[in-house]
Amino acid sequence: MNRRKKKELQFRYIILIIILCIFLLLAIFSYTINNKKKLNTFEKLIKDAVTYTENILYSPIKYTKDLFSDFISLRNIRKENEILKNNLEKTESINTENIELKRELKALKEELKIDYILSDYEYLNATITSRNIGYWYNTITIDKGSYNGIKEDMAVINSKGLIGKVINCTTFTSTVKLITSSDTNNKISIMVTDGNYKLYGLIFSYNYKENEIMIEGISNTESVNINDSIYTSGLGGVFPSGILIGKVKSISTDVYDLSKIINVSPSVDFNDINYVTVLKRKETS
Amino acid sequence: MIISIIILTFSFLLDGITSYYLYSSFTDVSMFNTIYTIIGLVIIYRFFSNNKNYLILCAIFGLLFDIVYTNTLLFNLSIFCLLGGIIVSLNNKLSINIINNSIISIVSIFSYYIITNIILVLINYIDFNMLLIYRILVNSIIMTIFYSIFSTLIIDKLDKKYSFKMVK
Numbered sequence: 001m002n003r004r005k006k007k008e009l010q011f012r013y014i015i016l017i018i019i020l021c022i023f024l025l026l027a028i029f030s031y032t033i034n035n036k037k038k039l040n041t042f043e044k045l046i047k048d049a050v051t052y053t054e055n056i057l058y059s060p061i062k063y064t065k066d067l068f069s070d071f072i073s074l075r076n077i078r079k080e081n082e083i084l085k086n087n088l089e090k091t092e093s094i095n096t097e098n099i100e101l102k103r104e105l106k107a108l109k110e111e112l113k114i115d116y117i118l119s120d121y122e123y124l125n126a127t128i129t130s131r132n133i134g135y136w137y138n139t140i141t142i143d144k145g146s147y148n149g150i151k152e153d154m155a156v157i158n159s160k161g162l163i164g165k166v167i168n169c170t171t172f173t174s175t176v177k178l179i180t181s182s183d184t185n186n187k188i189s190i191m192v193t194d195g196n197y198k199l200y201g202l203i204f205s206y207n208y209k210e211n212e213i214m215i216e217g218i219s220n221t222e223s224v225n226i227n228d229s230i231y232t233s234g235l236g237g238v239f240p241s242g243i244l245i246g247k248v249k250s251i252s253t254d255v256y257d258l259s260k261i262i263n264v265s266p267s268v269d270f271n272d273i274n275y276v277t278v279l280k281r282k283e284t285s
Numbered sequence: 286m287i288i289s290i291i292i293l294t295f296s297f298l299l300d301g302i303t304s305y306y307l308y309s310s311f312t313d314v315s316m317f318n319t320i321y322t323i324i325g326l327v328i329i330y331r332f333f334s335n336n337k338n339y340l341i342l343c344a345i346f347g348l349l350f351d352i353v354y355t356n357t358l359l360f361n362l363s364i365f366c367l368l369g370g371i372i373v374s375l376n377n378k379l380s381i382n383i384i385n386n387s388i389i390s391i392v393s394i395f396s397y398y399i400i401t402n403i404i405l406v407l408i409n410y411i412d413f414n415m416l417l418i419y420r421i422l423v424n425s426i427i428m429t430i431f432y433s434i435f436s437t438l439i440i441d442k443l444d445k446k447y448s449f450k451m452v453k
Contacts, residue, residue: 032359058302136401
Protein backbone atom coordinates (compact mmCIF):
# COMPACT_ATOMS: atom_id res chain seq x y z
CA MET A 1 0.00 0.00 0.00
CA ASN A 2 2.79 2.36 1.06
CA ARG A 3 4.78 1.53 -2.05
CA ARG A 4 1.72 2.27 -4.22
CA LYS A 5 1.26 5.64 -2.50
CA LYS A 6 4.93 6.42 -2.99
CA LYS A 7 4.66 5.59 -6.67
CA GLU A 8 1.56 7.79 -7.05
CA LEU A 9 3.36 10.64 -5.31
CA GLN A 10 6.40 10.18 -7.54
CA PHE A 11 4.16 10.16 -10.61
CA ARG A 12 2.50 13.41 -9.48
CA TYR A 13 5.88 15.03 -8.89
CA ILE A 14 7.02 14.01 -12.37
CA ILE A 15 3.86 15.47 -13.94
CA LEU A 16 4.33 18.69 -11.94
CA ILE A 17 7.97 18.96 -13.04
CA ILE A 18 7.00 18.36 -16.70
CA ILE A 19 4.29 21.07 -16.51
CA LEU A 20 6.75 23.48 -14.86
CA CYS A 21 9.35 22.74 -17.57
CA ILE A 22 6.77 23.39 -20.31
CA PHE A 23 5.83 26.74 -18.73
CA LEU A 24 9.49 27.66 -18.30
CA LEU A 25 10.24 26.79 -21.93
CA LEU A 26 7.19 28.77 -23.11
CA ALA A 27 8.41 31.77 -21.10
CA ILE A 28 11.88 31.48 -22.66
CA PHE A 29 10.40 31.10 -26.17
CA SER A 30 8.10 34.08 -25.62
CA TYR A 31 10.97 36.24 -24.38
CA THR A 32 13.42 35.31 -27.14
CA ILE A 33 10.90 35.50 -30.00
CA ASN A 34 9.14 38.71 -28.96
CA ASN A 35 12.30 40.55 -27.94
CA LYS A 36 15.39 41.28 -29.92
CA LYS A 37 17.97 38.54 -29.38
CA LYS A 38 21.58 39.69 -29.65
CA LEU A 39 23.89 37.12 -31.21
CA ASN A 40 27.06 36.15 -29.36
CA THR A 41 30.42 35.63 -31.09
CA PHE A 42 29.92 31.86 -31.41
CA GLU A 43 26.46 32.32 -33.02
CA LYS A 44 27.83 35.00 -35.35
CA LEU A 45 30.66 32.71 -36.48
CA ILE A 46 28.30 29.80 -37.20
CA LYS A 47 25.82 32.00 -39.06
CA ASP A 48 28.57 33.56 -41.19
CA ALA A 49 30.09 30.15 -41.99
CA VAL A 50 26.73 28.60 -43.01
CA THR A 51 25.66 31.62 -45.08
CA TYR A 52 28.98 31.66 -46.94
CA THR A 53 28.84 27.93 -47.62
CA GLU A 54 25.28 28.37 -48.95
CA ASN A 55 26.46 31.26 -51.13
CA ILE A 56 29.22 29.11 -52.63
CA LEU A 57 26.81 26.20 -53.21
CA TYR A 58 24.12 28.16 -54.94
CA SER A 59 26.30 30.53 -56.96
CA PRO A 60 26.37 28.15 -60.03
CA ILE A 61 22.56 27.79 -59.87
CA LYS A 62 22.18 31.54 -59.48
CA TYR A 63 24.52 32.16 -62.41
CA THR A 64 22.48 29.82 -64.66
CA LYS A 65 19.21 31.36 -63.50
CA ASP A 66 20.50 34.89 -64.15
CA LEU A 67 21.72 33.81 -67.58
CA PHE A 68 18.26 32.53 -68.52
CA SER A 69 16.46 35.58 -67.12
CA ASP A 70 18.89 37.85 -69.02
CA PHE A 71 18.12 35.96 -72.22
CA ILE A 72 14.36 36.29 -71.65
CA SER A 73 14.63 40.01 -70.87
CA LEU A 74 16.62 40.52 -74.12
CA ARG A 75 13.38 39.91 -76.03
CA ASN A 76 11.74 43.02 -74.54
CA ILE A 77 14.82 45.20 -74.70
CA ARG A 78 13.96 47.03 -77.97
CA LYS A 79 10.52 48.02 -76.68
CA GLU A 80 11.93 49.11 -73.33
CA ASN A 81 14.66 51.08 -75.09
CA GLU A 82 12.09 53.14 -77.01
CA ILE A 83 10.16 53.93 -73.82
CA LEU A 84 13.39 54.86 -72.04
CA LYS A 85 14.43 57.17 -74.89
CA ASN A 86 11.11 59.01 -74.53
CA ASN A 87 11.58 59.29 -70.79
CA LEU A 88 15.18 60.47 -71.05
CA GLU A 89 14.21 64.06 -71.83
CA LYS A 90 11.89 64.12 -68.82
CA THR A 91 14.63 62.66 -66.60
CA GLU A 92 17.04 65.41 -67.54
CA SER A 93 14.58 68.13 -66.52
CA ILE A 94 13.76 66.24 -63.28
CA ASN A 95 17.49 65.93 -62.54
CA THR A 96 17.99 69.66 -63.03
CA GLU A 97 15.02 70.33 -60.74
CA ASN A 98 16.41 67.86 -58.20
CA ILE A 99 19.82 69.54 -58.17
CA GLU A 100 18.14 72.92 -57.66
CA LEU A 101 15.98 71.53 -54.82
CA LYS A 102 19.04 69.98 -53.15
CA ARG A 103 20.86 73.32 -53.37
CA GLU A 104 17.88 75.13 -51.85
CA LEU A 105 17.57 72.50 -49.10
CA LYS A 106 21.24 72.82 -48.25
CA ALA A 107 20.96 76.61 -48.13
CA LEU A 108 17.87 76.40 -45.90
CA LYS A 109 19.58 73.90 -43.57
CA GLU A 110 22.55 76.24 -43.25
CA GLU A 111 20.24 79.20 -42.69
CA LEU A 112 18.27 77.36 -39.96
CA LYS A 113 21.42 75.68 -38.57
CA ILE A 114 19.96 72.17 -38.98
CA ASP A 115 22.55 69.37 -39.22
CA TYR A 116 20.19 66.75 -40.59
CA ILE A 117 16.58 66.20 -41.58
CA LEU A 118 14.48 63.04 -41.21
CA SER A 119 14.89 62.11 -44.85
CA ASP A 120 18.73 62.11 -44.77
CA TYR A 121 20.21 58.67 -45.33
CA GLU A 122 22.95 56.73 -47.10
CA TYR A 123 22.43 53.69 -49.35
CA LEU A 124 23.97 50.20 -49.12
CA ASN A 125 22.93 47.51 -51.62
CA ALA A 126 22.63 43.85 -50.60
CA THR A 127 21.51 40.48 -51.96
CA ILE A 128 19.11 38.14 -50.20
CA THR A 129 20.67 34.79 -49.28
CA SER A 130 17.77 33.02 -47.55
CA ARG A 131 14.13 33.74 -46.91
CA ASN A 132 11.58 32.89 -44.23
CA ILE A 133 12.81 29.44 -43.19
CA GLY A 134 10.59 27.87 -40.57
CA TYR A 135 7.69 29.68 -42.21
CA TRP A 136 6.26 31.78 -39.36
CA TYR A 137 9.02 34.29 -38.68
CA ASN A 138 8.81 36.58 -41.74
CA THR A 139 12.51 37.28 -41.91
CA ILE A 140 15.09 37.38 -44.70
CA THR A 141 18.87 37.12 -44.52
CA ILE A 142 21.07 39.48 -46.56
CA ASP A 143 24.75 39.19 -47.48
CA LYS A 144 25.93 42.39 -45.75
CA GLY A 145 26.76 42.72 -42.09
CA SER A 146 28.49 44.84 -39.49
CA TYR A 147 31.69 44.73 -41.62
CA ASN A 148 29.79 46.81 -44.24
CA GLY A 149 28.52 49.26 -41.62
CA ILE A 150 25.10 47.72 -41.03
CA LYS A 151 23.64 48.15 -37.56
CA GLU A 152 20.45 46.95 -35.91
CA ASP A 153 17.23 48.90 -36.65
CA MET A 154 18.38 50.19 -40.05
CA ALA A 155 15.58 50.45 -42.62
CA VAL A 156 15.60 48.08 -45.60
CA ILE A 157 13.93 49.01 -48.89
CA ASN A 158 13.84 48.04 -52.56
CA SER A 159 12.95 50.10 -55.63
CA LYS A 160 9.24 49.86 -54.80
CA GLY A 161 9.23 50.77 -51.12
CA LEU A 162 9.80 49.73 -47.51
CA ILE A 163 10.58 46.07 -46.79
CA GLY A 164 11.52 45.99 -43.11
CA LYS A 165 14.30 46.61 -40.62
CA VAL A 166 17.52 44.92 -39.56
CA ILE A 167 16.96 42.98 -36.32
CA ASN A 168 20.43 41.53 -35.89
CA CYS A 169 23.67 41.33 -37.80
CA THR A 170 26.80 39.20 -37.84
CA THR A 171 30.08 40.26 -39.45
CA PHE A 172 28.99 39.35 -42.99
CA THR A 173 25.19 38.81 -42.81
CA SER A 174 22.12 40.54 -41.42
CA THR A 175 18.62 39.37 -40.58
CA VAL A 176 15.77 41.61 -41.73
CA LYS A 177 12.30 41.48 -40.20
CA LEU A 178 9.66 42.24 -42.83
CA ILE A 179 6.91 44.79 -42.20
CA THR A 180 4.42 41.97 -42.89
CA SER A 181 5.56 40.38 -39.62
CA SER A 182 2.73 39.81 -37.16
CA ASP A 183 5.06 40.79 -34.33
CA THR A 184 3.19 43.23 -32.06
CA ASN A 185 6.44 44.97 -31.05
CA ASN A 186 7.05 45.91 -34.65
CA LYS A 187 5.01 49.16 -34.80
CA ILE A 188 6.12 51.67 -37.45
CA SER A 189 5.14 55.34 -37.53
CA ILE A 190 3.61 56.36 -40.87
CA MET A 191 2.04 59.37 -42.55
CA VAL A 192 -0.83 59.45 -45.03
CA THR A 193 -0.72 62.15 -47.64
CA ASP A 194 -2.21 63.12 -50.99
CA GLY A 195 -0.02 66.23 -51.28
CA ASN A 196 -2.51 68.57 -49.55
CA TYR A 197 -2.65 67.08 -46.06
CA LYS A 198 -0.53 64.93 -43.73
CA LEU A 199 -1.95 62.56 -41.11
CA TYR A 200 0.11 60.37 -38.78
CA GLY A 201 -0.57 56.82 -37.59
CA LEU A 202 1.00 53.44 -36.76
CA ILE A 203 1.24 50.12 -38.57
CA PHE A 204 -0.14 47.60 -36.08
CA SER A 205 -0.87 44.44 -38.02
CA TYR A 206 -0.79 42.60 -41.33
CA ASN A 207 -3.78 40.80 -42.82
CA TYR A 208 -2.23 37.96 -44.82
CA LYS A 209 -5.57 36.75 -46.23
CA GLU A 210 -6.08 40.05 -48.07
CA ASN A 211 -2.37 41.04 -48.28
CA GLU A 212 -3.09 44.31 -46.46
CA ILE A 213 -1.08 46.31 -43.96
CA MET A 214 -3.36 47.67 -41.23
CA ILE A 215 -2.91 51.17 -39.83
CA GLU A 216 -4.41 52.61 -36.64
CA GLY A 217 -4.23 55.85 -34.69
CA ILE A 218 -5.39 58.25 -37.41
CA SER A 219 -7.90 60.61 -35.82
CA ASN A 220 -9.41 62.17 -38.93
CA THR A 221 -9.96 59.38 -41.45
CA GLU A 222 -12.52 61.50 -43.37
CA SER A 223 -9.66 63.32 -45.11
CA VAL A 224 -8.16 60.00 -46.24
CA ASN A 225 -9.06 58.89 -49.74
CA ILE A 226 -8.65 55.57 -51.50
CA ASN A 227 -5.28 55.40 -53.34
CA ASP A 228 -3.64 58.01 -51.10
CA SER A 229 0.01 57.19 -50.51
CA ILE A 230 1.39 55.95 -47.18
CA TYR A 231 4.98 56.87 -46.30
CA THR A 232 7.20 56.43 -43.26
CA SER A 233 6.98 59.52 -41.06
CA GLY A 234 10.55 59.47 -39.75
CA LEU A 235 9.18 59.73 -36.21
CA GLY A 236 10.37 57.11 -33.75
CA GLY A 237 14.00 57.41 -34.78
CA VAL A 238 14.25 54.14 -36.73
CA PHE A 239 13.10 54.78 -40.30
CA PRO A 240 13.96 57.83 -42.39
CA SER A 241 10.89 59.76 -43.55
CA GLY A 242 9.37 59.57 -47.03
CA ILE A 243 9.79 55.85 -47.81
CA LEU A 244 6.75 54.54 -49.66
CA ILE A 245 4.85 51.76 -47.89
CA GLY A 246 1.76 51.44 -50.09
CA LYS A 247 -1.57 52.92 -51.11
CA VAL A 248 -4.85 53.13 -49.19
CA LYS A 249 -7.10 50.25 -50.25
CA SER A 250 -10.05 50.63 -47.88
CA ILE A 251 -11.09 52.13 -44.54
CA SER A 252 -12.84 49.99 -41.95
CA THR A 253 -13.52 49.89 -38.21
CA ASP A 254 -11.91 47.54 -35.68
CA VAL A 255 -13.65 44.46 -34.23
CA TYR A 256 -15.12 46.53 -31.37
CA ASP A 257 -16.37 49.21 -33.79
CA LEU A 258 -14.44 51.84 -31.81
CA SER A 259 -11.62 53.10 -34.01
CA LYS A 260 -10.98 53.43 -37.72
CA ILE A 261 -8.47 51.18 -39.44
CA ILE A 262 -6.86 52.00 -42.78
CA ASN A 263 -6.12 48.98 -44.92
CA VAL A 264 -3.09 49.50 -47.14
CA SER A 265 -2.05 47.55 -50.19
CA PRO A 266 1.79 47.27 -49.91
CA SER A 267 3.84 48.67 -52.80
CA VAL A 268 6.38 45.84 -52.49
CA ASP A 269 5.65 42.31 -53.69
CA PHE A 270 7.07 40.41 -50.71
CA ASN A 271 7.07 37.16 -52.69
CA ASP A 272 9.51 38.56 -55.22
CA ILE A 273 12.43 40.23 -53.45
CA ASN A 274 15.96 39.38 -54.58
CA TYR A 275 17.95 42.55 -54.00
CA VAL A 276 17.48 45.16 -51.30
CA THR A 277 18.97 48.46 -50.16
CA VAL A 278 19.82 49.17 -46.55
CA LEU A 279 19.33 52.80 -45.52
CA LYS A 280 21.80 54.16 -43.09
CA ARG A 281 20.22 57.10 -41.34
CA LYS A 282 22.58 60.05 -40.92
CA GLU A 283 23.17 60.62 -37.26
CA THR A 284 22.75 63.94 -35.48
CA SER A 285 25.91 65.66 -34.44
CA MET B 286 28.68 8.88 -37.80
CA ILE B 287 30.44 10.84 -40.54
CA ILE B 288 27.91 9.80 -43.19
CA SER B 289 25.05 10.88 -40.85
CA ILE B 290 26.65 14.28 -40.31
CA ILE B 291 27.25 14.70 -44.07
CA ILE B 292 23.58 13.89 -44.87
CA LEU B 293 22.32 16.20 -42.14
CA THR B 294 24.67 19.06 -43.14
CA PHE B 295 23.63 18.73 -46.78
CA SER B 296 19.92 18.76 -45.78
CA PHE B 297 20.54 21.71 -43.47
CA LEU B 298 22.23 23.73 -46.24
CA LEU B 299 19.46 22.71 -48.65
CA ASP B 300 16.94 24.38 -46.32
CA GLY B 301 18.73 27.70 -46.79
CA ILE B 302 19.29 27.33 -50.53
CA THR B 303 15.76 26.24 -51.44
CA SER B 304 14.23 29.00 -49.30
CA TYR B 305 15.67 31.41 -51.87
CA TYR B 306 14.04 29.69 -54.85
CA LEU B 307 10.95 28.04 -53.36
CA TYR B 308 9.90 30.97 -51.21
CA SER B 309 6.93 30.65 -48.88
CA SER B 310 5.08 33.47 -47.19
CA PHE B 311 1.73 33.88 -45.49
CA THR B 312 0.16 34.99 -48.77
CA ASP B 313 1.86 32.46 -51.01
CA VAL B 314 2.62 29.00 -49.64
CA SER B 315 5.05 27.19 -51.95
CA MET B 316 3.96 23.82 -53.35
CA PHE B 317 7.43 22.48 -52.50
CA ASN B 318 7.55 23.65 -48.92
CA THR B 319 9.36 21.36 -46.45
CA ILE B 320 12.13 21.17 -43.82
CA TYR B 321 14.95 19.07 -45.28
CA THR B 322 16.86 18.83 -41.98
CA ILE B 323 13.95 16.95 -40.39
CA ILE B 324 13.77 14.53 -43.34
CA GLY B 325 17.55 14.12 -42.97
CA LEU B 326 16.99 13.15 -39.31
CA VAL B 327 14.51 10.47 -40.43
CA ILE B 328 16.89 9.11 -43.08
CA ILE B 329 19.94 8.81 -40.80
CA TYR B 330 18.14 6.91 -38.01
CA ARG B 331 19.12 3.58 -39.64
CA PHE B 332 22.80 4.28 -38.84
CA PHE B 333 22.20 4.54 -35.07
CA SER B 334 22.00 1.62 -32.70
CA ASN B 335 22.20 3.98 -29.72
CA ASN B 336 19.21 6.35 -29.39
CA LYS B 337 21.12 8.68 -27.05
CA ASN B 338 23.67 9.59 -29.72
CA TYR B 339 20.85 10.09 -32.21
CA LEU B 340 19.00 12.49 -29.88
CA ILE B 341 22.24 14.42 -29.25
CA LEU B 342 22.62 14.89 -33.01
CA CYS B 343 18.95 16.04 -33.20
CA ALA B 344 19.66 18.59 -30.45
CA ILE B 345 22.81 19.88 -32.19
CA PHE B 346 21.01 20.45 -35.49
CA GLY B 347 18.04 21.99 -33.63
CA LEU B 348 20.46 24.45 -32.04
CA LEU B 349 22.02 25.21 -35.45
CA PHE B 350 18.54 25.77 -36.89
CA ASP B 351 17.85 28.20 -34.02
CA ILE B 352 21.06 30.14 -34.60
CA VAL B 353 21.23 30.24 -38.40
CA TYR B 354 17.64 30.31 -39.61
CA THR B 355 15.14 31.42 -36.98
CA ASN B 356 17.04 33.61 -34.46
CA THR B 357 15.45 31.84 -31.54
CA LEU B 358 16.84 30.29 -28.36
CA LEU B 359 16.21 26.61 -27.50
CA PHE B 360 13.00 26.69 -29.59
CA ASN B 361 14.03 24.40 -32.45
CA LEU B 362 16.40 22.51 -30.16
CA SER B 363 13.42 21.40 -28.02
CA ILE B 364 11.22 20.64 -31.04
CA PHE B 365 13.97 18.68 -32.82
CA CYS B 366 14.55 16.59 -29.65
CA LEU B 367 10.80 15.92 -29.47
CA LEU B 368 10.78 14.98 -33.17
CA GLY B 369 13.80 12.73 -32.51
CA GLY B 370 11.69 10.92 -29.89
CA ILE B 371 8.79 10.57 -32.37
CA ILE B 372 11.15 9.24 -35.08
CA VAL B 373 12.69 6.71 -32.64
CA SER B 374 9.30 5.42 -31.49
CA LEU B 375 7.93 5.18 -35.05
CA ASN B 376 11.07 3.38 -36.25
CA ASN B 377 10.69 0.88 -33.40
CA LYS B 378 7.24 -0.01 -34.72
CA LEU B 379 7.91 0.17 -38.45
CA SER B 380 10.59 -1.51 -40.51
CA ILE B 381 13.10 0.64 -42.44
CA ASN B 382 12.14 0.92 -46.09
CA ILE B 383 11.33 3.65 -48.63
CA ILE B 384 7.59 3.79 -47.91
CA ASN B 385 7.95 3.77 -44.13
CA ASN B 386 10.67 6.43 -44.33
CA SER B 387 8.29 8.63 -46.35
CA ILE B 388 5.47 8.06 -43.84
CA ILE B 389 7.75 8.90 -40.87
CA SER B 390 9.05 12.00 -42.74
CA ILE B 391 5.50 13.23 -43.37
CA VAL B 392 4.51 12.61 -39.73
CA SER B 393 7.64 14.46 -38.54
CA ILE B 394 7.14 17.44 -40.87
CA PHE B 395 3.44 17.68 -39.91
CA SER B 396 4.40 17.46 -36.23
CA TYR B 397 7.01 20.21 -36.66
CA TYR B 398 4.58 22.64 -38.31
CA ILE B 399 1.75 21.87 -35.88
CA ILE B 400 3.93 22.08 -32.75
CA THR B 401 5.62 25.35 -33.83
CA ASN B 402 2.23 26.81 -34.71
CA ILE B 403 0.73 25.83 -31.35
CA ILE B 404 3.69 27.28 -29.42
CA LEU B 405 3.72 30.53 -31.43
CA VAL B 406 -0.05 30.92 -30.96
CA LEU B 407 0.34 30.24 -27.20
CA ILE B 408 3.00 32.94 -26.83
CA ASN B 409 0.84 35.34 -28.89
CA TYR B 410 3.33 35.71 -31.75
CA ILE B 411 0.90 34.70 -34.52
CA ASP B 412 -2.86 34.34 -34.81
CA PHE B 413 -4.39 30.90 -35.04
CA ASN B 414 -5.55 30.06 -38.56
CA MET B 415 -6.69 26.52 -39.30
CA LEU B 416 -6.90 27.04 -43.06
CA LEU B 417 -3.33 28.32 -43.26
CA ILE B 418 -1.96 25.33 -41.33
CA TYR B 419 -3.94 23.01 -43.57
CA ARG B 420 -2.43 24.70 -46.67
CA ILE B 421 1.11 24.45 -45.28
CA LEU B 422 0.69 20.78 -44.38
CA VAL B 423 -0.83 19.82 -47.73
CA ASN B 424 1.81 21.77 -49.68
CA SER B 425 4.64 20.11 -47.77
CA ILE B 426 3.66 16.57 -48.80
CA ILE B 427 5.10 16.55 -52.36
CA MET B 428 8.65 17.66 -51.51
CA THR B 429 8.76 15.62 -48.30
CA ILE B 430 7.94 12.41 -50.18
CA PHE B 431 10.28 13.28 -53.05
CA TYR B 432 13.29 14.12 -50.88
CA SER B 433 12.66 11.17 -48.58
CA ILE B 434 12.47 8.64 -51.47
CA PHE B 435 15.36 10.23 -53.36
CA SER B 436 17.73 10.29 -50.38
CA THR B 437 16.72 6.79 -49.18
CA LEU B 438 17.45 5.37 -52.65
CA ILE B 439 20.86 7.07 -52.81
CA ILE B 440 21.81 5.96 -49.29
CA ASP B 441 20.64 2.38 -50.06
CA LYS B 442 22.94 2.29 -53.07
CA LEU B 443 25.87 3.82 -51.20
CA ASP B 444 25.28 1.48 -48.26
CA LYS B 445 25.41 -1.56 -50.56
CA LYS B 446 28.62 -0.30 -52.13
CA TYR B 447 30.51 0.88 -49.04
CA SER B 448 28.55 -0.85 -46.19
CA PHE B 449 28.48 1.97 -43.63
CA LYS B 450 29.11 1.18 -39.98
CA MET B 451 26.41 1.65 -37.33
CA VAL B 452 26.95 4.31 -34.66
CA LYS B 453 27.15 2.61 -31.24
